[in-house]
Amino acid sequence: MSNILESMLDSSMGRSMLKQVLPKSAPLNRYNPAQNSFFxxxxxxxxxxxxxxxxxxxxxxxxxxxxxxxxxxxxxxxxxxxxxxxxxxxxxxxxxxxxxxxxxxxxxxxxxxxxxxxxxxxxxxxxxxxxxxxxxxxxxxxxxxxxxxxxxxxxxxxxxxxxxxxxxxxxxxxxxxxxxxxxxxxxxxxxxxxxxxxxxxxxxxxxxxxxxxxxRQADAIDYPDWHKPLNGKVALVTGASRGIGESIARTLARDGARVLGLDIPQAEAELANVMTDIGGEVLLADISSAEAPALIAEKLKAMGGGDIIVHNAGITRDKTLANMPEHWWNMTIDINLSAEERINHALFEQQALNANGRIVCVSSMNGIAGQTGQTNYAASKAGVIGYVEYMADELLQRGITINAVAPGFIETAMTDAIPVITREIGRRLNSLAQGGQPVDVAETIAFFANPASSGVSGNVIRVCGQSLVGA
The missing domain is CATH 3.40.50.720 (NAD(P)-binding Rossmann-like Domain)
Known part of the structure; x- marks a missing residue:
């Protein structure tokens, strides 16, 4: 019966009926290059x-x-x-x-x-x-x-x-x-x-x-050009071949940055297409591998040093804790959290991050609120928040900021695969009564990456339309 209902609601008539009984949302005005100023x-x-x-x-x-x-x-x-x-x-x-x-x-x-x-x-x-x-x-x-x-x-x-x-x-x-x-x-x-x-x-x-x-108090930097605030900056984006990572790469490039897009070898074709479109460079690596930190540091130094580091790559391996295999737990923690720590350490040690650098980590609403079947993922994303908050004081003394974004319901291929009832309700469980777009996450990351964001460090901003879940 549930499958029949899902099929009915997934039809054009069913979707129309469902939207009639769910909260209405207002269209959101987003950035476009024709805007003369920020407001x-x-x-x-x-x-x-x-x-x-x-x-x-x-x-x-x-x-x-x-x-x-x-x-x-x-x-x-x-x-x-x-x-x-x-x-x-x-x-x-x-x-x-x-x-x-x-x-x-x-x-x-x-x-x-x-x-x-x-x-x-x-x-x-x-x-x-x-x-x-x-x-x-x-x-x-x-x-x-x-x-x-x-x-x-x-x-x-x-x-x-x-x-x-x-x-x-x-x-x-x-x-x-x-x-x-x-x-x-x-x-x-x-x-x-x-x-x-x-x-x-x-x-x-x-x-x-x-x-x-x-x-926070820091050296004040004059606000750069509104449309090209990242001119001359070099940005690393991990997991850049598709979804939110692709949008981050495109947005940073739009703002003037030269992007080094990183993804696993299996995503080479997709990553190459994105980097060709934005004039970026390709780096194929598994961020959890032993050689990845040194490889990334070496590549960034060859590009003149990194100014912006975006830790976006991540995985989910979902099962309730009682049913979760050990390797799923370890893999999720390693890729989503430990790999970021190792990469940052290598960048600091090899001086591959330039003065006034910006580090942005991608956490998740589930790292704040928790989620059934995601003890490993939620732990990793909560760990990202803890890392950001702890490192902020130490790095700010060196002119480096570190912040995190915590996306909520963002419209991607992954959310498109969610059953229609769950999807239509889930995207509206926030004050704006709609799902976000990958560019919304990217815009927040670009804000953190802005040279004028010198006093913004240790922040965790939820990009969720003010989700009803979490703090």
Whole structure:
């Protein structure tokens, strides 16, 4: 009976019927080269008393095609006016009320000046009148300070509250394709917000929702060309022949990088086609082999050294733990986790990673939430997160950043093979009510790889449309 039902629902009429009863989703605006800048539209900017990031927010908006508005009666009005005057951008004051006809493409609130929990009322007064005034595919952003660097427990509580607030706003607005993120910016890292701010505001973050990005103090690097931020960079992408890996390679090349695509010998034809298309180079190797780390380091050095290392290659070998063969366990851990460690060690030891290098690892939502039949895979992907978080401090002292992405339901050949009912429900179990595209993962990796992301390290960003599963 189940097979008959599957066959019926997999027909064109069945798929149409299924979509009628499942949550509707809004089309997501994604990046295209015709966009003049990272953002175009109307931005409403609010700020708390003593907000410290407003000037740098306005400085970034100056580099966009934004029209700036602010609450005329808001506590931070004077700061917005001063920043607008300094950066020669027109800022228009308006009175916020639920009856106004104004619509906005982005709402941004600088909460970095919050001193205790009584300040949280400012979130209500800013957002409440305009929650129904956000355009489809709009952006919402709240900026604050890391709560563990607060001066008092009361201030820490106020700052940590921003995360719960932003995740909830994301869930309330996702059905319209609107995304909401929180940026926590260390004191002294104000000039490091450019890359994360522009990524979050842009169409490149279309499928990133309900996330927290931590910005640390580091040498600030001027934001490069929006369309070619990776010009002159050399990027290694493992598992680059198809799927998400192929999209990563194509996106990094689109952004100006020279790509070294690596995959196993069995994927030679597919990998060669991709590298030919993007002007990249081919490296055939099994990353779990003993000779792979030295081979990769040697090839990168011959290309002038690597600037961007993307550890994407991975496997699944799914069975419940009670039924899992030992070699499936060992193979999954070795390829998905241990091989990355060995490759990084060789790159450091042989100085094959250039100054201001970027390392990006691909984890998984199942590494965060766990999954039946994937104890080996989930362990390996959780291990990736632990490795990234531990290594961030050590590497940042050398000007190297390390971050991870954790994809959710991404539309690939693998997900196409999932039974129709499971697939149609699974792709909608997130705030945006749809599956992501491989390019969504690639755009997030390209953001981490950006030279201006010097203060972004130790982050794990879920590319999942704010999945209902996981943290």
């Amino acid at each position: 175009s539209g109307r931005v409403l900017l609010g700020a708390s008393d003593n907000a410290a990031l407003t000037d740098d927010i306005v400085r970034n908006l100056k580099a966009s095609s934004a029209s700036l508005f602010y609450p005329a009666s808001g506590k931070g009005a004077a700061a917005v006016i001063a920043a607008a005057k300094k950066h020669d951008i027109i800022a228009t004051g308006i009175e916020l009320n639920a009856e106004m006809s104004d619509k906005f493409d982005a709402l941004v609130f600088d909460a970095s000046g919050f001193s205790d929990t009584t300040d949280l009322s400012q979130l209500y007064y800013f957002f409440n009148p305009v929650m129904r005034k956000i355009s489809t595919s709009g952006r919402v952003m709240v900026l604050g300070r890391p709560h563990m660097q607060a001066e008092t427990g009361e201030q820490a509580a106020a700052m940590r509250a921003l995360e719960g607030f932003s995740r909830s706003v994301a869930k309330e607005t996702g059905k319209k394709g609107i995304t909401c993120q929180a940026l926590y910016v260390e004191k002294g890292a104000e000039k490091n917000i450019d890359a994360p701010f522009r990524f979050v505001m842009s169409a490149k973050s279309a499928y990133v929702d309900g996330q927290v990005i931590n910005v």
